[in-house]
Every structure is written in structure tokens, then in C-alpha cells.
Amino acid sequence: MNLIKSFLFIGLAMSVLLGCDKVESNTYFKTRLPVFEKMSVIRTQMTSVVEPQAIEQTGKIYIFKDYLFINEPMKGIHIFNNVNPSNPSAVAFLNIPGNVDMAVKDNVLYADSYVDLLAFDLSNPTKPTLLNRIEEVFKNVYQYDYENQTLNSVVVRYVDTVVSREYFRTYNPYINYYKETVNYSNSDGGGSYGQGGSMARFTLANEHLYAVDHSSMNLFDVSDKTKPSFKKNIKLGWGIETIFPYKDNLFIGTNSGMYIYNIEDASAPKELSRYEHVRACDPVVVNDDYAFVTLRTGAVCAGIVNVLEVVDIKDLKAPKLVKTFQMQNPHGLGLSGDVLYICEGKYGFKSFEASDVNNIGYSPIEHLSQLNSTDVIPGPKSLIIIGEKGVCQYDYSNKKSLKLLSCISVKPIQD
Template structure:
């Protein structure tokens, strides 16, 4: 009897060990392959084309009923969104090395690897290049891969991203490895035509007599007064746009490493970095001055602000490393001494948007969450929409714009407890969804 019991326990333990040793997991990885482009190829590659489908969408931007969606490193989709229930693809502006954008009046500013390019978009059927500020961005990052310019050889060293799905053997208790793929990086699941962009609608934060568009929390470009502000991984580069069609390089300010996003609020700039949130006084728009830094663990952290509260999301599983997934509410009533009020656990938060008291948080592969943020010490979740990927959002009154790896979604949030889907523009990706 005792021998039988020992045999049974031995078999049971062997089974448990087998589970630990032989777990299988299917994962999707980003695999980087070096590529080289000539500067001439990039500068001659800009062209207005017929509409195309979404494949690898990035940032979103909106102005006067138009929606712009970045196709990472490829260009910008222009969409007529006057009827949110039926958006219409209008054109595609091919811009090699594009990741960010901003609009002042009828002028679109977009990065093209090392250059800033200004476009006349007053006629969306005939978008044309106006001016170019050359060699102002020496390097950058797209989708986890870095690029840099070699001015001596007139080339750009970049990385082509391919998505590879593998079934790997893992330890059941440790599933955060890269599956033994040395050149891979674990995929962070993440962002009739009107002819005139100009309207009487004015940008909420711009004192200059002009109209600006609206970007999301993941933006690296923003506008204030007579300046365009752009942030790289380490610097803030200003451009004088008193004459919108002719941007001029302005001051360049070192911010430290790991800079990710920029969010303007009134006459202040809130800059998200991997190690914290920087606050800059922008009362002199030509020369922003650092006021303080709210520090946190090394993670990605976009930020939005309403009155004396800043809302910061921290996430793991990204190039920022770290293992923190949470929302932080920060008291910024004293801009020289920001202090943490409360943290709320999240799954894998990305971009966020505030239309007080409504707070929207993208949870990456876990969808979208809506909250009532009226009380900073008791933020209540109202709804969780899952089954899709959410990267960034822009709340516009009662309409919510959302971008993710699955495509573009538009919701009516008149009832923030039950969002109503208005429309969707899906992606047609050549790689499998995770």
C-alpha cells in the first residue's frame, strides 16, 4: 500500500514538473533587418497619391472635419470625417520616414526622417510641398527600431520591421523571455470632398490668431503661439512659424534621454519621458524653461492634463523596459513641486485622453477603458471594451477617435457608461494579429 502511494506521488510530481518544463506559447515578435536609403531617395519620394488601405497605422490628428492617420514610415492617410458614421478615404500623402504631424491653418508639418516638410493642404486633391527644413533631425525611432543619418555618405541607416509568429517552449513560471530569438524584440501590442481645411474653429491652447488641429497623447509635435515644438529622444527643437508656409529652425533644448511625448496645456508644456514627466514654462514661447520633473520608475508614460491634475500612464513590455502598469494622478497645482495623489492598477496602458470628467485609457491588446475622473482619489471605471487593440485616443466633445493596430475606431460617448461604435476603418496587415 505504501509503495503504491509513493508511486502515485512520484507520477504526480513528474507531471507537475513536466508542466513547468514543457509549456508552449505562441508569440509575435518584431524582427529588425538593416536597410539603407539614400537621402536623395527620401527627398524625391514625397508624392500625393490615391487613397490606400491602412496597414501599419501610427499617430492620429484631426482638424476641421478631416482625419489624418500616419502610416508608419510611409506617409499620411487623409480622410474626410465630417460624417463620423461614414468616414471617406480621400488621399494618401507619401512621405518616407514619417511619424508625426501638426497643422496650422492650411499648412501641414510632417517629419521625413531628417527633414521637416511643410505642405499646402488647402486643396486635398492637390497637396503640394511648400518648404523643407533640411537635416534638422539627426536620428529617430520607429516601431522599436532606430535610424540615423550618415551625412558623409548621404545615406540613412534604418531598420525594416517584420512581424514573426513563433511557437516556443517556455518555463511555465517565466513567460517574459524573447523566445530565444536574438535579433527579435517582444512585440509591444500597441496608436463629395471638402477642399478647404481652414475654418472658424480655433485651437484651444494657441493665443496666436490662427487655427490649429488636435493630436493625441502620443504626439511628438505640438503647436503654441507662433512656434512648432518637436521632441526627439533627447531634445526639443523649436520652429518659428510666424509665416506658416516658411518654418525656420529656432532654439534647441536638451531634455535628457528617453523623451517620448509632448502635451501643451495653457502656457505650459508637459513632456513624457521614460524616467518621469518634465514640466516647462512656456510663457515665453521662444524659450521654454524647465520648472520641475516628476520622477517615476523607468517605463513609457504619455501624459494629459486638466486644470491642476496630470494623468500619466506607465506601462511595461516596451522599449522603455520596466514592469509597471498603472495610472498615476499627479497634483500639479504647484508646478515647481508636483506630487503623486494616487495610483490605479492597469493591464498595459498606452495613450489616454481627458474630456473632464471623462477619462479614456487605451490598454493596448486589452482594448479601451472609460472612467469618471471627477474625484481624483476615487476614479471609477465605467466601461471596458475589449477584443481589439487600442494605442491612442482623441476625445472631441462627444466623439472619440481611437487608433490601434487593428485600425481606426470612432465612438459616440454621449453616454460614457456605454460607448456607441460609429464607424471603423480596418487594417489589412500582411502579418498575423497577436
């Protein structure tokens, strides 16, 4: 009898530990759901030029002649007369829903609008006029894992929502079930060319516009100012971030390395080499002999290092690492002569002597620790630095001491 009871007890215990019941669960969690809009509707809303507006969030920066262009992510472009960097004056806001990048050549502004490329006449920068639109060319930029996502509709914003999920799962008290979490970002030669920063995805060279998305490079012929034409899409692999032109070459920053393409034949970019590094965000600037690459950690970057890498590019087909220097959280960077400028995000802005590449990162010439910075343009009149709090300009004629000229501040978004 005792033996029978023992078997019964063991059987009951096994049924508790291993037995499973079908249990109906109803969970609630707070998330942000996408709001879709058809591109046909968005195209009727855009390209309006309005009076200058306060900047609520900074994106990319660009300069052309005496004008400064500041992108407000997904909204449009603020245009400033910058003839006097000590007193830049806002002249217009160009409303472009879905805008992130821009480039200018011969008084024509090229800008993205979600999946479209737009071209504007800048003969009068206070009143840009739309010249042309090429629809649905940036097919890899706005792709989401949502049922309703197509090229004909894009996510225009997110809304906070409490949702419930009813489902059946196999329940066992000794199994630790996966808890679902969702994270969202608050955003997601010849002719007269402008100048962009190191975080740019658009660049112009040899009568062509090169625009990179997450996995490819789109090529446009812009020799006809009034009618740019899409030529081809070149697959590059996933993780593409930035593009930087130097002479007849393009240096493409990715989250796993730097790609070098030759564009002597502008319509047929030729890959020369790939320099690989650990996974991290990767803007790049170059001179004749070296490429300067910053790698950083962050939620989007998924990196594990914060460093400056100096890469020997004398042989473009065989780039090689020269030296690595520890940084705090390097973002964009700029090169002017023998001075390298590095944006350290919330840790400030630094300048380094670049002539000795083996010692460049050990001791900065200057460190503006209170200046939040994400990208920089060493312009002909001023050093232009953009960060979360706005855009500041400095006189950098004395490389040992930057002199503040002006700041365009961000107006905080009201809840």
C-alpha cells in the same frame, strides 16, 4: 615514484582545466540587417499625393477641422473626410517616406520625413502641396550604431539574412560563453490648430512648433506659414517620448518621469520642474489641477509596472503624486471634462470618472474589452480610438455608454 606520478597527474588535470587553446570558430545565425538609402535620393521620391490606399499599419492620429489624418509609420499619411464620423471617406494618401509625426495649424501640415521637417499647404486637403523643407533638423531621431550611418543616409528597411562570423576566442570547456542574440522591432494660442493624441511628439502653440526626439526638443517658428524656420535645439536628457500642451505649458513624457516647461515666451521654453517615476513608457494628459500619467511594461518600455498615476500640478514647480492605480497595460489616454479614457492595448478600452482623483481608477464606467487600443482623441464630433486593427469612432455624448459610429480597418500585410 608514486609521488612523481601524483604530481604529473595533478599537473595534467590543471592543464585541462586552466589551459587554453586558440580555437578558430565559424558561427552562423539569422538576423536582420539594415538597408541604407541616401537622403538625397529619398527627397526625390517623396511628397507625391496618390489615390486613397488601404492602411496596412497604424501609427499616430490627428484631426483638423473636418479631416482625420492617420499616419502609416515610415510611409506617409492617409487623409479622410470626417464631416460625418459615421461614414468617413478616404480622399488621399500623402506619400512621405520616414514619416511618424504630424501637426496642423492654419491649413499647414507639418510632418517629419526621417531627419527633415516638411510643411504642406492643406487648403485643398485632397491635394496637399509642399511649401517648404528644412533639412537635417531631427538629428537625434535616426541614429544607429552602424558603420555606414550618417545624417546623409538613413535606414529604410531591414532584410532577413543569415550571416557567418569567423573569429578566434580563448576556449575552455568549463566557461559558459555568451550567446549573441539580436532583437528588432517591426517598426521603430491664436490661429486654427488641430488636435493630436497623447502619443504625439509634435505639438503647436503660440506660433511655434515643438518637436521632441529621444533626447531633446526642437523649436520652430511657424508664424510665416510658407516658411517655417528652425530656432533651437533644447537638450532634455535621454528617454523623451511624448509632448502634451496645456495653456502656456508643455508636459513632456519620458521613460523616467514628466517634465514641465512654461512657454509664455514661446521662443524660450523655461523648465519649471521634473516629476520622477520608475522606468516605463509615459504618455500624459492634464487639466488645471492634475496630470494623468500611464506607465506600462513592454519590450520597448523596459518597465516593471502597469499603472495610472494621478499627479497634483496646482503648483507647477512642485508636482506631487496623489494616487496610483493598477492597470493592465495602459498606453495612450484622453481627458474630456470629468471623464478619463485609457487605452489598454490588447486588454481593451476603459473610461473612468475623473472628478474624484482618489478613487478614479478603482472601477471603470465602461470597459470595451475587445477593442484593441493604443491612443485616443476626444474630438468635437466623436471619440476617435486607434489600435493595431484600425481606427474606430464613437458617439460619447453619453459618458456611461459609448456608441459605435464607424471603423476604418487595417488591411493585413501580405507576406
